[in-house]
Amino acid sequence: MEPVMFRVDDQPPSNHASIQPSTTALLQSLHELRQLMRQGNCVQIPETLKPHPSYRQSAENLLAYLCLRRRDIRSLQNQLAELGLSSLAGCEAYCLSAVENVTAALQSLTGEALSDDTPAAPGLASGRAHLRLHTEALLGPTGDDRAVRIMVTLPEQAANDAAMVRDFLAQGMNCARINCAHGNADSWSRMIDHVRSGADELGRNCKVMMDLAGPKLRTGDIAHDTAVLKIKPERDRCGRVTRPARVWLTAQATEVRSDMPAVQSPWIEVPAKWLANLRSGDTLKLRDARGAKRVLNVVEHTPGGCWAELEKTVYLTSGLKLKVKRETKREAGKKQAQTKITAVPKSESFIELRVGESLVLQRNGIGHQAQHDDKGEISAPACVVCDVPELYRDARVGQPIWFDDGKIGGRIEAVNYEKLEIGIEHIVHASGRAKLRCAKGINLPETDLQLAALTDEDLRALEFAVAHADVVELSFANTVEDVQALAGHLRRLGRDDLGVVLKIETRKGFENLPAMLLAGMQFEGFGVMIARGDLAVESGFERLAEVQEEILCLCEAAHVPVIWATQVLETLAKKGAPSRAEITDAAMGVRAECVMLNKGPHVLDAIRTLDDLLRRMQGHHVKNRGMMRCLSVAKEPSGLVAAHPT
Template sequence: MPDSLNMLIAKLDEILADLEAAVTGRDHDIDAVAPEHRRGARNLVRYTALRGQDVRELQNDLMDLGASSLASPEANVRAKVQAARNVLAALRGDPGPWDLTTIDDDLDAGDEILDRNARNLFGPPRAGRHTRIMVTLPSQAADDPALVADLITAGMDVARINCAHDNPDAWRQMIAHVRDASAAAGREVLVSMDVPGPKLRTGPITDGPAVGRARVRRDEAGHLLAKSSLWLVPADLETPPAPAPATSDARPTLTVQVDPAWLGQRRPEDAIRLRDNRGRRRRFIVAALETGGALAYGSRNAYIADGTLLDSDGRTTRAGGIPPVPRRLLLRPGDRLVLTDDLTPVEPPAPGETARIGCTLAEAVAALRTGQPVLLDDGAIEATVESVASGEATLLITRTKPGGQRLGAEKGINLPETHLPLPALTAEDQSLLPFIAAHADAVAVSFLRSVADIDHVLEALDQIPAPGLGLILKIETGPGFRELPSMLLAAMRRARVGVMIARGDLAVEVGFERLSEVPRQILALCEAAHVPAIWATQVLETLAKTGQPSRAEITDAATAQRADCVMLNKGPYIVEAIRALDDILARMGRVQRKSRTLLRPIHSWADQ
């Protein structure tokens, strides 16, 4: 036993020396961070030094002796290692005194600092839970203060505005509603705004015919369950068409613009006759006249084109306002696709031709090299660069779903192994920063891949200036994940800083098979830096969209409690999703603190 204790103590002494050597090697970077982050910066450097070693055998040996296994060292790395050494020294019979002076306060100090930093960035937590809830505001939040009040009452702690949508007037209204509802609720709710970032998307495809489909719904035996429906609205170009009224079974309603005078003559029970785009006779009956239009039902499917003649009691009008059918490219493994910087709308290829599609960032096409992977439409299509030429690259499709995958316009392109010579902030992003600094509490920046990107963002914020504006780093690329320790040290020059784990793009970039480990590693790294983290992408998404959660997303939401903030996206049932998440986070907060399990009593097992 003494020999094994000596060996273990020597190994821990070696680790402690490595930790301090790592801190000494990054003194310049640590000295540059804001004073409130100095301790977190040192701990971050120690954590990356520890995780750069394989200590699994050491962990097992420590556990065999009942000492700390070095598990969950994030909050205070040196204290954790020193505590293990003290236990071994006591087992060896050393008389002491034990080395406690080198421990930064105690093992709880890291938790306290992280709580303080989370409060500074996200505001105070709601009673009963540590983890905040961030909610993406829908467009209607600009015109519906009651909706914003409902979000806050349900448990929203941070309102998120995505600047890729809406406009400054709408954002200003949203923020005003948040401030008013927050004051009325008697608690602080902060506002974070995401700048759009560079848009790496597929280019346009020529439109298909302007034909809409009014559909019936039938059961398996062919019995009619729901009729096809038309929403007839006046063809007034100065006024956007009124939205189609909701139907009880959520069946789609085809909106058709018609002559206002013709529409004004319609009455309930009027028959509307037409020949659809296939030449088939169809008949619809006006069921109701409502504000903005008339609702008519039919008993068969109808394909109605722009210009289709509608007849009612001998009076006719032409159907209008029907959007063209979006066209897509069908791709299968073994096909080739030319990715080009030319954004002229492309035609779907004829049999035997190679498909082409544009890329919204010419710099991305120019940066491609032979053999590099290209992921399209959130990774639904995988390809490899086969050859490159001026302004274009030929891709070999390597994976799609069985039977092939259709690729449309405005779909995401991911280049996980391609170095893109792009600034972290686009010109549009920089133009939005003064507005964000004047109205919001934090800004979230996308597409961060290196310390140079952080330097660029900090310089832009200094030029506004915006000393009190919080900065959230969105980690969504492979390089961003790999460079995160250095990027965090650079970002910690600002007092209010956090990280968003954007799991959607991140999964595409690093591979879905790694999605089980990479977000957890980011959480651990942020905890070591005492920097708050946001768990984002598709949390309770099915619940928010349909009102009914899946079992898997409840488990995901429970895991999200390890973050300091969880982000929900918009949906018709978002209030219900907030309430559910509030309950999940409160329950999990009683049994879990970050990666550490808390052994609360389980009363359901009592008296068994």
């Protein structure tokens, strides 16, 4: 069947006779497409599909939409637009009705008889009503004139700071997210208490969401090198000292508490008896780790320790000698008291990697730097640890592997049940070098990892969640079996009414999304999170925009609410000022039902900014449809009034 093509310079048809020959093939295409969608058999439906009553019509619409998107209909869309009819763009929520309506319009235009007595499919209003119903079932009502909810990941301080949580709520937080990878039942309980009491005080609705950590692959512990503390003063452009460096001398570094100055400042540990004899005005002499002579001036003595200042950069390690010097007549000629530094803060361990080097990922042990021979050549490659056995069972030679959110990439060169040998091929930093630390993510986008979505730790957290939370988020949801496993545990715990969010963060999860949507419709409160961090690494950064677009479309067709997540206003939350790109990204979150912010020292500013952005943008976008609100132009063209007088 040859599609009918229209050129921009074609003369518009003037009557039915001239339209008829041009639209016959177009009408035939629409009839075939409508029949295909009515059958709804383009995908395999899970045998266990038993949608909640509120999702039955949504399941039918999703199946019809999958049939619609099985074909490339861009040529058909262009032809419909040329005739001034709906191009079917933005029809996700009511796709069958949209096709039937445009078919009927074209039949009316051509004079073809409307003989079909098939019941009409639910229309746009019905699709929007279903999505609104499902969104409120999962996320609750917004309580204000902003349609898109704001979710905030609570920092650990929220367990001890009720005022912080109340401020989040006052600025517009609608959902409070607790990351179960951090904290424990005690801190989670206090966070939830603060959310509930703050919401009651302000008269706001706020859902508590608990994010199960899932089977995320991470690097393990790395051996510590000799701890070295570098302290340097502040200098101006010319190198003159503008503020001396300060260091806290303490006898109890192993018991550092949140109320001690050492938490925010460099510290060194010294013997208690020696420290007790220090006084303000004392001078401490030493040779630092390089052998350079340095002087520390004691400027303040307290019962808990001493403050000392210096005006030259110093490198301190445990074992270095400190010698007291006092310029008084009484002390003159006396032997100066001396001691040794007993401890300095341990710096965060890391492995330094370069492009072209090798890295061993092993199941047991502890990570370490590469070993070098007397000539400086690498005699043994660097090593990191990950104790997940399925990784070594399922990985294959030639497959790519990424670390730390895609900052370091390589390819697997050898595999056995205890280790992988990896050749480093990609490092983000321009220097070609990168530091790999412990607890960093590992992604294998082409490896079919057979990992259960629920770990033992997740099941323990789930027992807490069913008693205290409103919604549970399933990380690394990859298959229908993962969804059914969660449903089974919720039934066992007597909370099959708990809201469920599937986090899509792998290629496998994206590919299985249609089936998982159908399986997830058994929950009354059900949603999807686009977890763009891992998803970008898994699918490729260049494909992320396309992937998130398809997820948005599929979820709208299923009338399932979407949470837009990862790095939203991240620079603003962490540093206090947003980048231009992230403002645009956050604004496009209006196409979802909820936007998630991660923690940071300036997250309150991020909530305010996001609230303002979403309010502004909801007049321009409703899901996948652009809206034509009045333009906010500064000044109308001068000829506009004359050309179009009122």
